[in-house]
Amino acid sequence: MHEIIRSILSSSVYDVAVETPLEKMGPLSDKLSRPVFLKREDLQPVFSFKLRGAYNKLAALTEAERQKGVICASAGNHAQGLAYCATRMGTRAVIVMPTTTPSIKVEAVKRLGGEVVIKGDSFDDARIHALALCEKENLTFVHPYDDPQVIAGQGTIGVEILRQHGGPIAAIYLPIGGGGLAAGVAAYAKFLRPDIKLIGVEPEDAASMKAALAAGRPVPLNEVGIFADGVAVKQAGAHTFDILKDTLDDIVTVSTDEICAAIKDVFEHTRAIAEPAGAVSLAGLRKHAPTLDARGAAIAICSGANINFDRLRHVAERAELGERAEAVLAVTIPEKPGAYRAFIRLMGARAITEFNYRIALGSSANIFVGIGLKRGEAEKAEIIAMLRDHGHKVLDLSDNEVAKLHIRYMVGGRVEGLENELLYRFEFPERPGALLRFLEGLAPDWNISLFHYRNHGSDYGRVLTGVQVPPDERDAFEAYLDTLGYAHWDESENPAYSMFLAPA
Known part of the structure; x- marks a missing residue:
């Protein structure tokens, strides 16, 4: 834990990342009778927090490792974050993506300087191929969440939140897929402000961390829903589990309709459109914050805005049911x-x-x-x-x-x-x-x-x-x-x- 916090405080993520604002959501604050704030990670250069962890990992590599290049398997924000950071550092980045990846995401990775390899019909197929290429070409594999340096990079979000809000904080709601963002923020916030409740939030149909906490270890889910694809992870990470089992105060799950209602809230406050995974923590806040006893603000993290345009119809259809x-x-x-x-x-x-x-x-x-x-x-x-x-x-x-x-x-x-x-x-x-x-x-x-x-x-x-x-x-x-x-x-x-x- 202390190594993670030391890495968070010494991180150089601001070579590529920006310090995103913590915005008060007026109407939702009035509705919940407490200040509600949204951490705007959708305003990062790649519209997602993922570049923080990717850059922190790259910065920790030796010069020789960076010269050889890095590789990952991803069809989403991690792919774009790694491609962006690697290009800024002059490092080769190979991104293995399954054949089902929408063309808009493939083209985005290419524009950011990534070397795209299309392989397999699923993420697992792409991951297996990426690991094989990693060994064959002597590349460094950059895990999307289960890596101490990646976790520390995401933890810089927690540093910003506590610096930006000096008043009482009742709870911070943390979106969880594999758990990288949640583990980084939780490690820092629990060490510095143990009075703050840290609430993990997962989709009902992709609750891998909840399953891990119940079992006492990471366990695979038989299947996961893909509406919030950015947090649709079958098994929580080992490193992230070790941190979150000791730092989370609670974990809540949210439905597709509740996520859509949160996307609507983000839009009405910011006129920005969060991706489903990006609105998960706000959906959890809307559901859980009325149960909080402590005074103070409730804070959610808008983790990304990389949504396909054709999904907006479904979001609008379901938002009113969710609220x-x-x-x-x-x-x-x-x-x-x-x-x-x-x-x-x-x-x-x-x-x-x-x-x-x-x-x-x-x-x-x-x-x-x-x-x-x-x-x-x-x-x-x-x-x-x-x-x-x-x-x-x-x-x-x-x-x-x-x-x-x-x-x-x-x-x-x-x-x-x-x-x-x-x-x-x-x-x-x-x-x-x-x-x-x-x-x-x-x-x-x-x-x-x-x-x-x-x-x-x-x-x-x-x-x-x-x-x-x-x-x-x-x-x-x-x-x-x-x-x-x-x-x-x-x-x-x-x-x-x-x-x-x-x-x-």
């Missing part, structure tokens, strides 16, 4: 004209965030509905009780992964024998009552047969609806739509509709 601002329910309603309208009336002024429905030729129909919440779980329980009191069967899907990932997009299909269906696309004003106004104006024999809506945060909502209108009333229906004033388009001849949804 318990939305309930997702399956509700059974009578399959008869007016039932849909009655359901919307029953919901009153509550915000409907999503509505998926397809007519069923029977006595009842199932609808998939999202409802905005202002009071979290308590309000959701009240809504479910109210719906059941009015005779509806209700199934809470808010924590159902299959429903949230897949079923919500699959509600619908062809209906045998359905007559006179028209398909219209609308842009509804995104305000309370807009949907009810549409429904209230429908003639009694114009039956809603399909409805799909999802709130996307715009000032208008995109709606797709099927309506059964007899041929001799279609002029009247068009006239009603013109009177309504909502932008609309007739999609009844759309080939996608004809192929997948139109009545057989």
